[in-house]
Amino acid sequence: MFFNFSQDVAIDLGTANTLIHIRGEGIVLNEPSIVAVDHKTGEVREIGYEALQMHERTHTEIETIWPLKDGVIADFKVAEQMIEGMLRKVRKNWLTRVRNMVVCVPSGITQVEERAVEDSGERAGAKHVRLVSEPMAAAIGIGLDIDEAVGNMVVDIGGGTTEIAVIALSGIVIDESIRVGGVELDNAIVQYFKRNHNLLIGSRTAERIKCEIGSAIEMDPEMEISVKGRDLVSGIPKLRTISSVNVREALHDNLDQIGAAVLRCLERTPPELGADVLERGIMLTGGGAMLHGLDVMLRERVELPVYIAEDPLTAVVRGTGEVLENLEKYKRVLI
Numbered sequence: 001m002f003f004n005f006s007q008d009v010a011i012d013l014g015t016a017n018t019l020i021h022i023r024g025e026g027i028v029l030n031e032p033s034i035v036a037v038d039h040k041t042g043e044v045r046e047i048g049y050e051a052l053q054m055h056e057r058t059h060t061e062i063e064t065i066w067p068l069k070d071g072v073i074a075d076f077k078v079a080e081q082m083i084e085g086m087l088r089k090v091r092k093n094w095l096t097r098v099r100n101m102v103v104c105v106p107s108g109i110t111q112v113e114e115r116a117v118e119d120s121g122e123r124a125g126a127k128h129v130r131l132v133s134e135p136m137a138a139a140i141g142i143g144l145d146i147d148e149a150v151g152n153m154v155v156d157i158g159g160g161t162t163e164i165a166v167i168a169l170s171g172i173v174i175d176e177s178i179r180v181g182g183v184e185l186d187n188a189i190v191q192y193f194k195r196n197h198n199l200l201i202g203s204r205t206a207e208r209i210k211c212e213i214g215s216a217i218e219m220d221p222e223m224e225i226s227v228k229g230r231d232l233v234s235g236i237p238k239l240r241t242i243s244s245v246n247v248r249e250a251l252h253d254n255l256d257q258i259g260a261a262v263l264r265c266l267e268r269t270p271p272e273l274g275a276d277v278l279e280r281g282i283m284l285t286g287g288g289a290m291l292h293g294l295d296v297m298l299r300e301r302v303e304l305p306v307y308i309a310e311d312p313l314t315a316v317v318r319g320t321g322e323v324l325e326n327l328e329k330y331k332r333v334l335i
C-alpha cells in the first residue's frame with residue numbers, strides 16, 4: 001500500500017493574519033500572525049488566536065510577538081516557529097511533510113527580505129519554497145485575467161503595507177508599496193486619543209474602534225461606541241464614549257498617504273494601460289478595503305471607478321492557492 005505523506009501549501013504570511021491553503025483542500029487556516037513566547041526558556045507557548053488572547057495581558061515571563069512588521073519578517077526565529085506551528089495545526093499526521101510551498105510577499109521587498117521568507121519556509125520543513133508578489137496574488141484571487149494585454153489595477157491594503165500595482169500580461173508594470181496599513185491606522189487611533197483626550201487604549205481596542213466606527217468619509221448618522229481605557233489624568237481605568245468624527249480625524253493623515261500613493265501609481269501608468277484602468281476601475285483587496293467609505297474616498301480622489309473585491313481578506317491567499325494548484329500555468333508570475 002502507498003501512503004502519500006506530503007502536502008503542498010500556499011501561505012499568505014501577513015503582518016496581521018496568516019492564511020494557509022492546502023492543495024486540493026482550499027483554505028484550512030486563518031489566524032492572527034502572533035506568537036506567545038516564554039521569556040525564560042524561549043519556548044513557544046501559544047500561536048495564533050490563543051496567543052492573541054494573551055496580547056497586552058502578559059506578565060514578565062511571557063512575551064507576545066508579531067514576527068512580521070510592515071509586511072516583512074522582522075523576527076526570523078519567531079516567524080519560523082510560527083510557520084512551523086501553523087503547519088503543525090493543519091497537517092494530516094506527524095509524518096506529513098511539506099513538498100511545495102508558495103508564499104506571497106510584498107512587491108517592494110528587497111532580495112534579503114525575500115531570502116528571509118524562503119529560509120523560514122525551508123526551516124519550517126518545506127522542500128521547495130516559491131514566492132509570488134501580493135498584488136499579483138490578489139489579482140489572481142479575485143479572478144482577474146492577469147494574462148491579458150489589458151491593464152488591471154489592484155490596491156491591497158493589508159495590516160503592514162498598502163500595495164498598489166498595475167498588472168498586464170502576467171507581469172507587474174507599475175507598482176508602489178507604502179508601509180501604511182491597518183496596524184498603522186490602529187496606532188494612529190491610540191496616539192490620537194492619548195494626545196487629544198488623555199485616554200490610553202490598547203492596540204486591540206484601537207482595532208475594534210477602527211472596524212466598528214472607523215471611516216474615511218462622513219457618516220450619516222455619525223456613530224459612537226463605549227471603550228475602556230486608562231484616563232491619563234486620574235490614572236485609573238475608565239469607560240468613555242468615542243465618536244466616529246474623532247476616529248476619522250485620527251485616520252486622516254494615513255488615509256491621505258494611501259490616496260496619494262494610488263495617484264502616484266496612476267501618474268506613472270502608461271496611457272494605454274491607464275485607459276484600461278479608467279474603463280475597468282480599481283479593485284480594492286486586503287482587510288483595509290473594508291474600512292467604511294474608503295472606496296468612496298479613493299473614487300473622489302482619483303476620479304476613477306473603485307470597487308471592493310468580494311471577501312477582500314482572503315483574496316491574497318485564494319490567489320496564492322490558485323498559483324500553487326497550477327504551478328505550470330503561473331510559472332511566469334513566480335518571483
Ligand SMILES: Nc1ncnc2c1ncn2[C@@H]1O[C@H](COP(=O)(O)OP(=O)(O)OP(=O)(O)O)[C@@H](O)[C@H]1O
Nearest residue numbers: 014015016017158159160161182286287288290291
Ligand atoms: N472592517 C474593517 N475595517 C477596517 N480595517 C479592517 C476591517 N477588518 C479588518 N481590517 C484590518 O485589516 C488588516 C488585516 O488585513 P490583511 O489580513 O489583508 O493583512 P495582512 O495580510 O496580515 O497584512 P500585510 O499584507 O500588510 O502583511 C488588519 O489591520 C485589520 O485591522
